[in-house]
Amino acid sequence: GPLARSAAEHLRARGRSAGVLPLLRRSRDHGPLKERGREDRRLLVDGSFDTRAWLLPASGSTVVVDDVVTTGATIAEACRALTAAGLAPRGAAAVCSVSRDTWGPSRAPAPPTRQQ
Numbered sequence: 628g629p630l631a632r633s634a635a636e637h638l639r640a641r642g643r644s645a646g647v648l649p650l651l652r653r654s655r656d657h658g659p660l661k662e663r664g665r666e667d668r669r670l671l672v673d674g675s676f677d678t679r680a681w682l683l684p685a686s687g688s689t690v691v692v693d694d695v696v697t698t699g700a701t702i703a704e705a706c707r708a709l710t711a712a713g714l715a716p717r718g719a720a721a722v723c724s725v726s727r728d729t730w731g732p733s734r735a736p737a738p739p740t741r742q743q
Contacts, residue, residue: 633691650683651676651705659667661696668700682687686716696724705742 631647631674638645691705708738709716 630722634692644687648682648684650678650689652679653677653709660700665698665700668698669703672700674703674704676704678708678712678714680712683712683714689714691716691719693719693721694723696721717739 635645635647653675654677655675657675660668660671663671686703688710691702693702693705696702696719702721706716706719
């Protein structure tokens with residue numbers, strides 16, 4: 628969408644090769660996630676993305692782009708769908724994330740893990 632296109636334009640302006648491919652589509656509607664806890668979000672988005680296999684690139688790095696990260700469930704599902712299609716994302720990017728303090732101790736998302 629517009630967010631990914633803006634990020635790609637920003638990278639290209641700095642001499643990086645970047646493009647946008649709509650590789651994912653929702654295979655089912657999971658309804659609104661606002662006000663849902665971490666486990667509810669994970670269960671609702673589980674299996675909700677399919678890939679557009681005919682668009683999968685033969686080479687290059689893929690980054691999942693989202694607007695807001697609350698619990699990470701949507702990004703995790705997007706990465707799962709892409710990996711299942713044979714394209715493991717190199718990372719994910721978002722404009723902002725929701726503070727753990729907003730969720731409180733019982734609903735706080737797990738800290739992100741760094742891949743080597």
